[in-house]
Amino acid sequence: MKFRYAGLLALPLVLLLQACPVGTDYPLGIPDKEKADPALIGSWRSTDGTPEVIAGNIVKKTSNSFDVTVTERGEMYSLNSSVFTGYTTTLGGKNFFYVKDPEDSKYYLYHYELTGKKQLALYDVSLLEKGIDGITSTEAFRQEVLASMAKEGGCFSEKKTYTRQ
Numbered sequence: 001m002k003f004r005y006a007g008l009l010a011l012p013l014v015l016l017l018q019a020c021p022v023g024t025d026y027p028l029g030i031p032d033k034e035k036a037d038p039a040l041i042g043s044w045r046s047t048d049g050t051p052e053v054i055a056g057n058i059v060k061k062t063s064n065s066f067d068v069t070v071t072e073r074g075e076m077y078s079l080n081s082s083v084f085t086g087y088t089t090t091l092g093g094k095n096f097f098y099v100k101d102p103e104d105s106k107y108y109l110y111h112y113e114l115t116g117k118k119q120l121a122l123y124d125v126s127l128l129e130k131g132i133d134g135i136t137s138t139e140a141f142r143q144e145v146l147a148s149m150a151k152e153g154g155c156f157s158e159k160k161t162y163t164r165q
Contacts, residue, residue, distance in 0.1 A: 023106030023108055026137055027098055028089055034087065035088075036061075036066055036087060037088040038060070041066070044164060045165050048160055053077065070082040080104075084108075085100045092145075094149065095113065097109075097111075120161070120162040120164070121160070122159070123160075127155070128155050
């Protein structure tokens with residue numbers, strides 16, 4: 001009986017850990033080779049209470065990259081860095097935004113959707129086929145995300161919405 005309750009108590013911790021994007025050694029796209037989506041440029045603020053990132057700025061760095069600054073962290077923000085280089089790519093008809101952490105050289109990935117010029121939705125991307133162990137190159141990462149997108153229910157979760165300020 002105690003085991004059953006312990007499992008229930010651990011469930012929120014498991015869900016919390018799954019909600020954070022996983023850092024990978026490989027990007028989903030080809031940094032500095034794909035045009036960065038200029039529609040992401042601006043100051044964004046969460047409309048969802050207290051996600052990991054409450055507010056941030058995205059500014060053009062080059063035609064293929066952004067400077068991304070987290071200006072207000074939520075309680076669950078777990079990275080040391082607040083400044084990243086950001087990129088966009090498309091895969092399977094979906095838009096992806098990924099940032100590189102200069103302190104640990106990891107890449108963090110989100111699927112994004114823009115509604116008009118003022119609304120941004122970011123989604124965590126779950127790896128449902130081989131998981132993180134299947135990411136051995138950028139191409140393998142792309143195949144993993146495509147396979148995960150094809151799974152029933154899809155691989156996008158933890159929607160976070162932002163409004164342009």
